[in-house]
Amino acid sequence: MNNTPGWSSPGSSPSDGQEPVGSGPADATGHPGPAPSADQPGGQQQSSGVKWAKEQPPPGQWTAPTGTPAPGRTPPPPPGSGWGTPGGYGGPGGYSAWGTGWGGPPPAAKPGVIPLRPLGLGEILDGAVTTMRTYWRTVLGVSLVVAVLTQIVVILAQRPTSARTNQVLGDPNATPAEIGGAMLDSLLGSGAVFVVTMAGTVVATALLTMVTSRxxxxxxxxxxxxxxxxxPLLLKLFGLVLLLLxxxxxxxTAGALPGILVAAAGSPLGGAGLAFLGILAACVPALWLAIRFSLASPALMLEKQGITKAMSRSAKLVRGSWWRIFGIQLLTVVLTSMVSLVVALPFAVIALLSGGDGLAGFLEGTPEPSWSYLIISGIGAVIGLTITLPISACVTVLLYIDQRIRREALDLELARAAGVPGHGSAPTAPGS
Known part of the structure; x- marks a missing residue:
């Protein structure tokens, strides 16, 4: 038998009640001699050494001992677990020590809204919603201010431009100069709305990035x-967003250029079709680049990088995970769009019923939207933007953190920064 401390299972044993052969004292050559019988001198059994009992179980019926292990001995692992096996030390799920449980890793630390480990889709969305719910004063305060200011500009720009555009386009006797002027006014109004909306979105994204990181x-x-x-990073963030746009x-534009040239050469119909196909083809690389650089904004804000460095960091983090990030971002857009629609639709109906000539005037093509219509529909847009803007911003930040956890073990640095027990101070990872 193995007399070393620790776990050892008995080997095969003699059966049928026979004594083991060669269990007597050794002779001069060192080989064991025959066992002494009880009626011979010196046949009394020795008090030292290990002896098999006469009555042994049949072969193949050895079982692991149960009960409390002897002092100084290590308890055995359960069947199927152990060093280098799944569920034990060295296995895929073997992180537990003796006596602390088997079969899986310990739960990840969760000092904040997400567990500090690679995240799934549900955990990313849950983390965004939990951030809104836990820090609602800060999150909803930022998004509400941005939504109100943006919608005020939209209403002020939409009222005069839409009235003049509808009036000119509805007049069959309008001159080309009047049509061109109306289109220019509409373009300027849309440009002002776009600039203000982009500025508000950038500011809200910057603030919500900091909130989510905390x-x-x-x-x-x-x-x-x-x-x-x-x-200090707002100007860089503006530059980054403008560069990506x-x-x-x-x-x-490059995809539509051949169609534009064909239309200018005297084939408007063919040029329009070619331009449409060119735009569809150009949307593929544009979308690929948009997802590739989608994590540049949190990289710039949280790593305090420059514009080009943030873009390269995003490309590095997205590499190999493009489809996953695209799917999560697409699902987020679909969810936020549905929320905006559900919130804005009742206000739009109320605005139609209460503004101007009501629903009949809208169906007849009333040239000028009333102030009541713009204000009521604007309230619905403000509520929808207040809810959806934080979700989009938080999902992007959590995707960035998730990719850094997967590639750079950022969870260890976050655990140290959060003061999780068992994580001492250590140098931060590059770029943190």
Missing amino acids: AVLGRPVTVGEAWRDAR LICLGIV
């Missing part, structure tokens, strides 16, 4: 603290 660590943050952290717009 929420991951379980630390509260006020609007003033978020603004103090985000303000120009890149995508340039790709789409």
Whole structure:
């Protein structure tokens, strides 16, 4: 038998009540001699050494002993577990020590809104909603202010431009100069709305990025603290967003250019069809680049990088996970669009019934929307944007954190920063 401490199972044993052969004292050559009988001198059994009992169970019926192990001995692992096996030390799920349970890793630390480990789709969406629910004063305060200011500009720009455009386009005797002027007014109004909307979205994204980064660590943050952290990087963030828009717009314009040239050469119908196909083809690389650089914004804000460095960081983090990030971002867009529609639809119906000539005037093509219609529909848009803007921003930040956890073990640094027990101070990872 094995006399070393620890776990050892008995080997095969003699059966049928026969004594083991060669269990007597050794002779001069060192080989064991015959066992002494009880009626011979010195046949009394020795008090030292290990002896098999006469009555042994049949072969193949050995079972592992149960009960409390002897002092100083290590308890055996359960069947199927052990060193290098699944569920034990060295296996895929073997993180538990002796006596602390088997079959899986310990639960991940969760100091804030997400567990500090690679995240699934549900955990990312849940983390965004939990951030809104836990820090609702800060999150909804930021998004509400941005939504109100943006919608005020939209109403002020939409009222005069839409009235003149509808009036000119509805007049069969309008001159080309009047039509061109109306289109220019509409373009300028849409441009002003776009600039203000983009500015508000950028500011809200910067502030919500800081809020979400604190929420991951379980630390509260006020609007003033978020603004103090985000303000030095706002110009860079504006530049990043503008650069990405120009890149995508340039790709789409290049796709439409052949059609535009054909239309200018005297074939408007063929040029329009070619331009449409070119735009569809150009949307593929534009979408690919948009997802590739979708994590540049949180990389710029949280790593305090430059524009080009943030874009390269996003490309590195997205590499190999493009389809996953595209799917999560697409699902987020679908969900937020549905929420906006559900919120805005009742207000739009009320606005139609209460504004101007009511629903009949809208169906007849009333040239000028009333102030009541714009204000009531604007309230619905404000509520929808207040809810959906934080979800989109938080999902992007959590995707960035998830990719860094998967590639750079950021969870260890976050655990140290959050003061999770068992994580001492250590140098931060590059780019943190």
